[in-house]
Amino acid sequence: MDHAHHHHHVIPPRSGDAFEMKAGQTLTVIDALGAQVADLLAINAADKREMLSSGRTLDYAERIYLTTGDKLYSNRSNVMLEIVEDDVGRHDFLLTPCSEATFRMCYDNEPPHRGCLGNLAAALQPYGIEEDAIPIAFNCFMNVPVDGETGKLKVLPPLSKAGDRIVFVARMDLIIGLTACSAPASNGGSFKPIHYEVR
């Protein structure tokens, strides 16, 4: 139990974390209370110019919704992570991490917040990753349906229930950035923690 506890981490509401994983380790992202998004970034620990790429991943998957069995590719078309379990089946890989500008442009009645972009930049700063270099994150549990006819997209509350999880295997040594998302619409209007485990 102590051992398990040692590997269990909690990201407080509207904050972020960064950590390293070795190839072959698993990362479990847990929506402990339900309806909470976690933005996930991956960077090659051996060469930080290699990062997660939504465009490569969607191209190779031929699908915008990813789930168990799907691989997340880098800008160099290498597999960074593979999804091996998924309780929810609805995640977003279209939209960038929310930022202070997101609040200015989409939530002008809310106090501005640095958002997932600011939280990722702060967490990744010790690894030498600049905010401008942060690409589209894999938005675990984020529910962004697209109308195929009109192209309209909506940001709806996540479909995840308390305790739902998504599990990734690292396919290279990685630096990971992970948040408990800060944007009201993405999280059904309330801010919850995100739990994670690395094994």
Add this chain to the structure above:
Amino acid sequence: MDHAHHHHHVIPPRSGDAFEMKAGQTLTVIDALGAQVADLLAINAADKREMLSSGRTLDYAERIYLTTGDKLYSNRSNVMLEIVEDDVGRHDFLLTPCSEATFRMCYDNEPPHRGCLGNLAAALQPYGIEEDAIPIAFNCFMNVPVDGETGKLKVLPPLSKAGDRIVFVARMDLIIGLTACSAPASNGGSFKPIHYEVR
């Protein structure tokens, strides 16, 4: 006529170009023969860490298909380009520029080609832009319908006919990368030039 000719450029099939534009100038991208994709990148000429961002743009547009009146945003949420005319109404902003890896993974019966990524990297190299930093391009005329239920996407032949154009106004001083796309499926199986004008 000489004056107009001076501003008219032709990008040969399966190649790319880069050039500078001042804020307020217009860029017209012309599919001279029809059914040909052009990958468009924009970089802030005054600070090359600021680049086109599909994720910001789709978030603010709340739509995956962009057309006249839509703005293309940077990773810092500034407007880089605005679409002011569009004969086609179907362009893609989900998939990354095709690359040698795209050929390896999607076209294993074709001779590999460096693709739009290699062409953009070569054209932008004199401006100090590294290949790894090239984000998702705005893929003029690329026809990538998405099934909203399943999330499946397809790369279909462009809907553009000979002479169709899309016109952008620059909202800041920009370095532009532009290609005549090299991927068979994106261009209905044949490779045509892309024409462009800057005024």
